[in-house]
Amino acid sequence: MQLFIEIYGFLSVVLRGFILAAQSVSVGGLAFLLLLVWPLADALGPSGAVLERRALRLVFLSACGLVAAEALAAASLTLMLAGTLDIPVREAAEARAVAVDLMAALLGAVVALSAWRGRRGGVAIRSAAPVLAALLIGVQAGATHAVSQFEGALALAGAELLHMGGAAVWIGGIPYFLMALTDVADPRARAEIASRFSVMAAGAVAALLAGGLLMAAYYVGAPEALYGASYGVMLSAKIVLFLGLLFLGGLNFLAVRKLRNEPAGPLLRTRRFAETEIGVGLTVIFCAASLASLPPARDLPNDRASFAEIVDRLEPRLPVRLDSPDFEALSAALPAEATKDLPPGTQPRRAADIAWSEYNHHWAGLFVVAMGVMALLERMSRRLAPIMRHWPLVFIGLAGFLFLRADESVWPLGRLGLIESLRDPEIAQHRLLTLLIVAFGLFEWRVRLGRVTKWWAPYVFPISTATAAAFLLTHSHALTNLKEETLIEITHTPLALVGVAAGWSRWLELRLDGEAKKIAGFVWPVAFILAGLMLVFYREA
Amino acid sequence: MGLFRLVSLVACLALTGGGAEAHAIVLNSTPRPDAIVSGRELAIEIRFNSRIDAGRSHIKLFGREGAAVSLPLDESASEDMLKARATGLAPGSYRLHWQTLSPDGHISQGDIPFRVDR
Ligand SMILES: [Cu+2]
Numbered sequence: 245m246q247l248f249i250e251i252y253g254f255l256s257v258v259l260r261g262f263i264l265a266a267q268s269v270s271v272g273g274l275a276f277l278l279l280l281v282w283p284l285a286d287a288l289g290p291s292g293a294v295l296e297r298r299a300l301r302l303v304f305l306s307a308c309g310l311v312a313a314e315a316l317a318a319a320s321l322t323l324m325l326a327g328t329l330d331i332p333v334r335e336a337a338e339a340r341a342v343a344v345d346l347m348a349a350l351l352g353a354v355v356a357l358s359a360w361r362g363r364r365g366g367v368a369i370r371s372a373a374p375v376l377a378a379l380l381i382g383v384q385a386g387a388t389h390a391v392s393q394f395e396g397a398l399a400l401a402g403a404e405l406l407h408m409g410g411a412a413v414w415i416g417g418i419p420y421f422l423m424a425l426t427d428v429a430d431p432r433a434r435a436e437i438a439s440r441f442s443v444m445a446a447g448a449v450a451a452l453l454a455g456g457l458l459m460a461a462y463y464v465g466a467p468e469a470l471y472g473a474s475y476g477v478m479l480s481a482k483i484v485l486f487l488g489l490l491f492l493g494g495l496n497f498l499a500v501r502k503l504r505n506e507p508a509g510p511l512l513r514t515r516r517f518a519e520t521e522i523g524v525g526l527t528v529i530f531c532a533a534s535l536a537s538l539p540p541a542r543d544l545p546n547d548r549a550s551f552a553e554i555v556d557r558l559e560p561r562l563p564v565r566l567d568s569p570d571f572e573a574l575s576a577a578l579p580a581e582a583t584k585d586l587p588p589g590t591q592p593r594r595a596a597d598i599a600w601s602e603y604n605h606h607w608a609g610l611f612v613v614a615m616g617v618m619a620l621l622e623r624m625s626r627r628l629a630p631i632m633r634h635w636p637l638v639f640i641g642l643a644g645f646l647f648l649r650a651d652e653s654v655w656p657l658g659r660l661g662l663i664e665s666l667r668d669p670e671i672a673q674h675r676l677l678t679l680l681i682v683a684f685g686l687f688e689w690r691v692r693l694g695r696v697t698k699w700w701a702p703y704v705f706p707i708s709t710a711t712a713a714a715f716l717l718t719h720s721h722a723l724t725n726l727k728e729e730t731l732i733e734i735t736h737t738p739l740a741l742v743g744v745a746a747g748w749s750r751w752l753e754l755r756l757d758g759e760a761k762k763i764a765g766f767v768w769p770v771a772f773i774l775a776g777l778m779l780v781f782y783r784e785a
Numbered sequence: 786m787g788l789f790r791l792v793s794l795v796a797c798l799a800l801t802g803g804g805a806e807a808h809a810i811v812l813n814s815t816p817r818p819d820a821i822v823s824g825r826e827l828a829i830e831i832r833f834n835s836r837i838d839a840g841r842s843h844i845k846l847f848g849r850e851g852a853a854v855s856l857p858l859d860e861s862a863s864e865d866m867l868k869a870r871a872t873g874l875a876p877g878s879y880r881l882h883w884q885t886l887s888p889d890g891h892i893s894q895g896d897i898p899f900r901v902d903r
Contacts, residue, residue: 249892249894252892253892256890256891317890321890321892324892325841325886325892328843328884328892329841329842329843329884330855331841335840335841336841339838339841339886339890340838340888340890341886341887341888341889341890342890344890345890387889387890388889389808389835389889391836391888391889392809392835392836392837392887392888392889393835393836394835394836394864394865536808536889536891537808537891538808539808539809539810539834540808540834543810543812543834543835544810
């Protein structure tokens, strides 16, 4: 049951992220239709009708996704409550959050239905769209921190509405903007759409920012909490990602301005930046879902890490640990009887355990630095490139290292035999993962050598890097010591941010051309080197 | 967090360990964690940082033998509090386990260990 609750905790965050994303795309589509496609119908001509149908299709699909996710959320919460509290299913289903989920599912169904009918020529959606969009955002605000507050609940709910509405119109609107760039053939109409979308996005960013600032002021309270508490660290990560989005949006804004002067100009950059904005936007949305599951920093004034403690933890210190402590010194070497009374996860960590973990991180970091340096040299030196392009093979070295080192209780270090150890589900998972890293490295290697020619193959690397980084942001630790947890988070969050940058800059390198492609091609190896260095200087105490 | 947790996340199998925690946290409680109390009866109060749904919460008392008793919750508690009463306590170590639901749908849980002395 305990495990079930923990898995549920993680799943509910992922599900909430999915709900926020689906809702944003639905609302973003309705706003795009309302503010752009319908008012500009005359200027767009026949391509306007094509665009409208494609947009309605995406609204339909995202609304269906919303219905499915909300239904799943309602069902899993009900089952969870009934199972853990031993109460009848009906009583569990009467929880407020279940009602909110079901209402949102119902609204999603109405949106999906009207979009479907709109595609077949129905015009009802034209008048219903503003109401539906407002209701979709409104009902979602019923399932946030705001409703559980005693003071200021109304102001907070208002801020939440501005924040979610802004995110939906801006980030949720980008896929439709991409559609418009493809579907609208007339350069003049395209330029008009682009400049109108710029204005719309700017307004949405202003609303998002206003709502966000109000919530931050209330939930974080003191500036020190922005780095000293988990909530603040996660919020800071969100702000950094937001700045990244603004940067991409700014590049797009410049491209759009150019488009107005020469309407027939190239669209490639605008499109590629917009794609990247969608990816980073989704990461921010998952980050938001994760933030909603953390206690506001304001409520934990006594468990904060101080600035000095954080500097002490993050400051690179030499020499790094390249010598491992002896196995005999580790807790894992203790006879089983010594720890059998303690529940798993609560065994005390000894100094040797921390040294062991740091040693492992430091060596893994060296592998990552090696990959980054090789990828960089591949781009910088024509003479070295033929050797350096084999950098994905370093993944196999990393996997080998993990195979030998990750589970200290298993052969060759511990007492457990190799086959015997696979009975432990955690160890078995680790072994499976090692295999996955090997497969990933070999795949990327073959892609780089041109032995895999499927069109999607090169995208496996950026997408999995970006997804993994997003997951690293989504998760939170389940330790009991909140301050220690914050200190661990502060070492991992920058790693995740660098991962997001690496994934999406590699994406841009693949998708752009000319000078921009070159720049993107330098960004991700540098991000890899940074991530590696963070691991090399990683400390747990 | 072990290196492998990290790599497993990087390999995007975030399910391998540790769940997300939820945000209802205990501001104060009677008994306080690791408190030593006397007497056969104990009034329990747990106050949270936000509203909670007492109808979908529970407090369980784990005794020395590990057997758990669900304690009936006091209906009169305010919206951010769980209240209950433990009776027939013998000297020894106990653990209170609470689980609660926030109005926004997050489940939180935790433990309060205490000792009964006489
Ligand atoms: Cu919550």
